[in-house]
Structure formats: structure tokens, C-alpha cells
Amino acid sequence: MNKKMAFVGPEAYYLSFSFLGADCYCADVSNVSSVIKQLKNEGFSLIFTTEDLLSEGGDGVIVLPGMVKGSRGETIKKEIQRAVGSDISSFLNE
Numbered sequence: 681m682n683k684k685m686a687f688v689g690p691e692a693y694y695l696s697f698s699f700l701g702a703d704c705y706c707a708d709v710s711n712v713s714s715v716i717k718q719l720k721n722e723g724f725s726l727i728f729t730t731e732d733l734l735s736e737g738g739d740g741v742i743v744l745p746g747m748v749k750g751s752r753g754e755t756i757k758k759e760i761q762r763a764v765g766s767d768i769s770s771f772l773n774e
Contacts, residue, residue: 684724688715689733709733
């Protein structure tokens with residue numbers, strides 16, 4: 681059985697998730713729930729999104745920290761930058 685994986689959210693994340701073999705879909709706060717519901721109906725068993733789009737996941741939905749101001753991801757980004765000595769996120773979005 682082939683498991684289908686998707687990422688739903690900002691384009692800035694597409695490259696990272698496409699390397700993992702995920703199908704990527706653009707969404708915003710207004711339509712993220714309907715996109716996720718549609719993907720589940722299409723047989724996707726693992727769906728990633730960001731906390732700025734969806735606060736809680738559900739069966740098969742993983743909510744990741746976003747990089748927007750005030751999010752957990754912004755804190756993580758700052759800590760990585762402090763540890764590494766530079767902002768490596770720009771390399772991930774090339």
C-alpha cells in the first residue's frame with residue numbers, strides 16, 4: 681500500500697517538503713480546512729501544515745511551527761541562528 685503525503689501552506693515550505701516526496705498545496709486560513717478535507721478524501725494519510733493556518737491537527741494532520749512573527753517557529757529560527765551563527769533558512773528557500 682502506497683502512503684500519500686502532502687504539505688498544505690505557504691510556498692516557502694514547498695522545496696523542503698517536495699524533497700521528502702510530499703505533494704504541496706497552497707492554502708491560507710480561509711481554505712486550509714477544506715483543502716485538508718479534500719486531501720483526506722483523496723487518500724492522503726499524512727498531511728503537514730503550519731500553526732498560523734491551523735491551530736490543532738487531527739487524524740493524520742501534523743501542525744508545524746510557522747515562521748511568522750510571534751510563532752514558535754520564529755523562536756526556533758532565532759535559536760538556530762544563534763547556534764549556527766547565521767540565518768540558514770534563506771538557503772532552504774532557494
